[in-house]
Amino acid sequence: MRRWRAWAWGALGIVLLAVVWEGYKALGPADGVRIGDTIVLPRTNDLAMPHLWTMVQRAGEPVTSAPGAAPLWSYVLSAAWLSFKVALIGWAIALVVGMLLALLMQRSKIANSALLPWIVLSQTVPLIALAPLVKRWSSAFHIGGFAWADWMSVAVIAAYLAFFPVAVGMVRGLNSPVAAQTDLMRSYGIGWWQTLLRLRLPAAVAYLIPALRLSIAAAVIGTVVAEVSIGMDGGIGRMIIEFAQTGSADPAKQWSPIGGAVLMGLAGAGLVALIGLLLKRYRRAEA
Amino acid sequence: SPTATQPATGSGSGTSGGGATKKVTLQLQWVAQGQFAGYYVAAKKGYYAKEGLDVTIKPAGTDTVPIDVLAAGDADYAISWVPKVLGSIEGGTKVTDVAQIFERSGTTQISFKDKGITTPGDLKGKKVGSWGYGNQWELFAGMQKAGINTDSQISLVQQAFDMNGFLNGDIDAAQAMTYNEYAQVLETINPKTGKLYQPSDLNVINWNTVGTAMLQDAIWANADKLASDKDYQDTTEKFIKASIEGWIYTRDHPQEAADIVAAAGSTLPAGHQLWMVNEVNKLIWPSTGGIGTVQKSSWDQTVDIALHTKDNTGKTIITKDPPSDAYSNVYVEKALAELKSEGADVMGTSFKPITVTLKEGGK
Amino acid sequence: MNPVLRSRLRVVLAPLVFGVLAIALWQWFVTARNIQPYVLPSPSAIWEQFTGSIDIIRDAAITTAKNALLGLLIGTLFGVVCAALAAAIRPIEQMAAPTVVALSVIPIVALAPVLYAMFGAAAQTGRVLVAAIAAFVPVYINALRGLRTVLPIHRDLMRSYAATGWQATRSVTLPGAVPFIFTGIRIASSVAVISALIAEYFGGPLDGLGISITSAVSSSRYSLAWAFVLGSVVIGLLFYCVTYALEALVTRHRA
């Protein structure tokens, strides 16, 4: 019942947003509202704000006029699916790296002090600077018949953005058990590994889930940016630059990759919710 | 499906050269589009295969520097503009321009008629669009040649992939490739008339006319390998030959070439694609010294601009003359000789571009 | 040695030692293996470029930092105001929920071109807004949580004082949410910098760190590119440290 009400309000919010969009488009000046030279409310012309129905209609039409071209929506959907798979792999890498770092930082205070500032610092390096290097390094990998593909570079870059929340959240989670609990483990004379397994990991779950939510959003964003930067084929990133080239003549088309990206984000959030459900046992305290 | 841009692989039937096929990778400087039609055609039509080459064509992303991919050994050949490469060469990258496919520059600066910008000098005090990425040098050279102080007398605007900034009036004069952005504008409805924008609405500054044009799409090869590796020299010649065959076919069959590019995964609308192929043909044909040969005068003009033009960061592309192996006509001349002996028209003297009518959205 | 002193030393020294070692290893690797700058520029080369082009880097950094700061301020303002509305009226929160989730996953590369079309491609507005949107999400989420976590005892206290809604908001709800808001701002600070920087790709005046990085890369000047990256790291850290210090300041009396 309350679930439904939340959904209903959420849907109403989206409708409201649509009404505001169209309402402003109808009433606002084509060239936007300016204070001095700065535009403070957006332009309403079709280049800046296409009609919502134009976007929807455009999504139903074929991507290009080439015979047999798929409708735009299905094209976006399969691009989003491809990007999402890459994002998931990046996310998986981020999970492993983030957790390992967290374990290391939990294990050793020195490691914690030494690494944490650099982990924070790592997130101030723009992906666009990193992407070409990663691609470069990865192509140096030629182990046997294994050839590094573009999507792997993209996944690595997505992981670079996504590991941060996991590492930070996980450290906090691993350190969350209260003194009574850690002392108890010590009194049992068990070592770090057993304490980790029996106490710290289960206790960290409650902190891990929100971290995962942030992390998967970061993975999605990282994937798309890296696709653009590296030039990976077939995903939402490539779609953004390709559609931009017809962005002026076919402005509604440019919005569909945004829809695809949002879809990926929502799917990610859904996935995390599912994981949260699976680990419900360890989240009793939250309820 | 969007994954259609599988690396286009020469799957030719007639392997005449005999022996095993040789794997070759070509790094483009952008995504698959008509600009690179010749290579896709050569692959599709089996010209590479005929030379015993198995060519993989790799599109680029925004941050791909083709010449570094080449230098790192991740590609055997790369397509890039000469001014973008000269700096890399001065930085120690050992590459050689082995075939100057585009003889003319496709870069222009376009503006709406009412701005009254007909010469580079008129850009003074205007909001001027620039792509950066090494695409900006002809513009800067042109403005500086007209006596404009590019640090203080214009305001520079970063130009995106689309032409919205130009159409919305944020940019007075925008960079436009004849084969791409210029068409984008002409494919757009003019809200004032309800019809497409017309060429008559626009003023176009063409750097070829101004005299600050620089050499654009060329095939680059690894200089060190060229100097030492006989096999690579051989392959280079074959690669150039097959590529030129592709361009010749493109000249003669623009529509088919456009379709081949689309089949290789380009999502540009068909009309736009055809326009691009046709415009690119104009940059190649008719050829002065045979397609692919570097004209010394054009090279020198490019180098001269690279030595003396400062962009917004206050730096010139290069500070001293490039080494002598920065370009070489040796391989292209051999390739041309072979092609001529096979009866191919490598000059395109009688080339007549087709007429492409642009429709809304490039359809 | 006194363990407290030792822990202080550890906090300062350990990252320094780690950093110095990592940079030394990096330098050694590049020199010994003769790595090309397009594979990995050496720290010394980056530093050389950094000091050599410090004026250009400073100018670029100031432009980007200004956009990021303005964006951070706008994002924070909107974040807090919207959170206040959402906290006061639950349907508003529920209505905003899908939009906020969507905002949090829209890649900057998709958003920026659209904003330039809306707000002008020759102005900094698009960049500021990209930073503002990126900053909005963490501030909104944290502020909302803060406004929602009024201790029951404080609520009872206000009721027992027969305090008006506004009095309760002013004396309990808002001050109670302040640490949460600052946590949000701290998270938003580095995101704002990165976002403002990436947005430079797609329009706006030809200045800033993002454009400088790519234009250096496109002419294979990798050491210079990384000198600009260093500039962005400095800005990012500056933002982080300032917001961190603010957070520490406002939460100093909280248990």
Next chain:
Amino acid sequence: MTVVVEGVSKVFPGKGSDEVTALSDIDLTVGDGEFVSLIGPSGCGKSTLLRLIADLDSPTGGTLTVFDKTPRQARLDQDYGIAFQQAGLLPWRSVRANVELPLQLHKVAGRKERVNELLEMVGLSDFADRYPDELSGGMQQRVAIARAFAEKPKLLLMDEPFGALDEMTRERMQGELVRLASESGAAVIFVTHSIPEAVFLSDRVVVMSPRPGRIREILSVDLGRGVDRGEGLREDTSFFERVSAVREALHGGAPTGVRGVETR
């Protein structure tokens, strides 16, 4: 009468149909200046009863009056001061500002002097400009008590205010409270778990029993008022007698020492 509770009951809606009857049919009167303690096992409704009197919650049955008004009116008129087990100080306000809070909200004049007086009263003048996190638990609780006394209420409601303190501090605070209450002439309703505390402080001890919350017995203590209750009292046999009486009432005749299955 300070407080009159008649036939009051409180039912909390639980999940589904599991209602919780926190209070059932409670009758209680508290006279002016009287010190009444509520004692009983966890969950017997002590806090609930206090909250009903304070109008922090409303009864599902019966009537309450506070100074012959509705609890709501009494709350709006600021007729009572209240303190909880947690001091509930605002961590961003100094000690002084915390004590000042109710005065400020009600725009009382002469605040500065009154606050100084209150801090003096609880012996925290030297800590006026400190912040709560700089105080010990006992000191925080004293700030909360000063705050409760701020508007010189004729009724003090206290819900286990000393529950979190150690024995020595607790005894000292009990002594202070007895003094303050008798000096100010305020009636006090005091929730506690500690039998000696209830006995030491109160004129009457209300013993409650759970499921549903009822008053089992009301015991008069009659050990004198205010200053009469020195520390010596704690070692007096009359004191031990009352303690034993309350214990017995609490255990309610049920054989003591038996291991019962406790459910919530």
Next chain:
Amino acid sequence: MTVVVEGVSKVFPGKGSDEVTALSDIDLTVGDGEFVSLIGPSGCGKSTLLRLIADLDSPTGGTLTVFDKTPRQARLDQDYGIAFQQAGLLPWRSVRANVELPLQLHKVAGRKERVNELLEMVGLSDFADRYPDELSGGMQQRVAIARAFAEKPKLLLMDEPFGALDEMTRERMQGELVRLASESGAAVIFVTHSIPEAVFLSDRVVVMSPRPGRIREILSVDLGRGVDRGEGLREDTSFFERVSAVREALHGGAPTGVRGVETR
């Protein structure tokens, strides 16, 4: 001897040069099966002493032995069971699994039976499959105590295990503890704030004073063992006498009832 503490001191490094001397020159022996309580104001080092015995921390001076071994060896040999004020249950484990935890970690055989026995002992058999958040505070504490008894230790260390319980539950638990301890023959070192609790439970009460933590006095209670300590004892004059004696030792001759300025 179960525990021998000789000349033990513990200094914690504070901020800068502000060291905290938590314990100074402590001597204490606890015999086999003896029940010893530690009482004293907050911060006098009760928990610290217990933690040293449990080898959860190490002394800065003096020596400790537990069953004639080092505390470390005793810990590794699982010679003691321990319980804290917070039950410290693992919220993701059922009651049964929580009690089973030490047995599982030490791979003890016949766990299921032992757990049933322990749950029976603390009267929680019906709640074996519930989770901690479904239990009241008192029930949680009983789970923690069952867990401490799991491996039949000859020494039980308890740090205010009943501190969070209400008076009635607390008294019931005290009775149970006395029974369990005497049945199992285990020695107990018990930290508390409550004088009646210490007196009711112990053979000897160790009264400590703070800054620095020292033993002020050790009082023998001599009220009989185990079952002898029925609920009736609490209303016995001999009981009140001991309570008063401990009170006085605690207040350490300082005139009581004086309002002192408390600092931390």
